[in-house]
Amino acid sequence: MPRFTEKEKETEVTVFGEKTRFKGTLKFTEELHIAGSFEGSIDAQGALLIRKGAVVTTDYVRAASIVVEGSVRGDLTAGDRIEMKSGSSVRGNVSSSRLRIADGVAFEGSVEMIRPVGDVDLFSTRTDALKASLRREMT
Secondary structure: OOOOOOOOOOOOEEEEOOOOEEEEEEOOOOEEEEOOEEEEEEEOOOEEEEOOOOEEEEEEEEEEEEEEOOEEEEEEEEEEEEEEOOOOEEEOOEEEEEEEEOOOOEEEOOEEEOOOOOOOOOOOOOHHHHHHHHHHHHO
16 A cells, blocks of 8 residues: 655546547546547546647636647636647647646647636636636735
8 A cells, every 4th residue: 555645645547548539528626637539628626638649629628737748629728737748739729827838839829827816716716706806916
């Protein structure tokens, strides 16, 4: 049985393998790796890794963090960070507080940098409450 210190946390990782084809809406709280193909929407609180060779066609992806090694067509929003690795392809708009785009990435879309908002959950807070929170931080 593995032992973890208080600083280390065992994370549950779900993997959609290379031969997996999924169509629909995904919601998850831990970590998901997509190696096959996905079509639909992702509305998550966890981390998402789109592996090399994966093909994702989406209306939108919302997750805590998103790492793209494969191909994505659709908008990406991450509360923490988005990373596009060399050889990946992203066709869509991205919004995040941190963004890293490596050399060799095919990216077509716009970028919106969002400021981290303390303890506010960007994905479950009403728009008017989020705007009011941002206004308070700016003053």
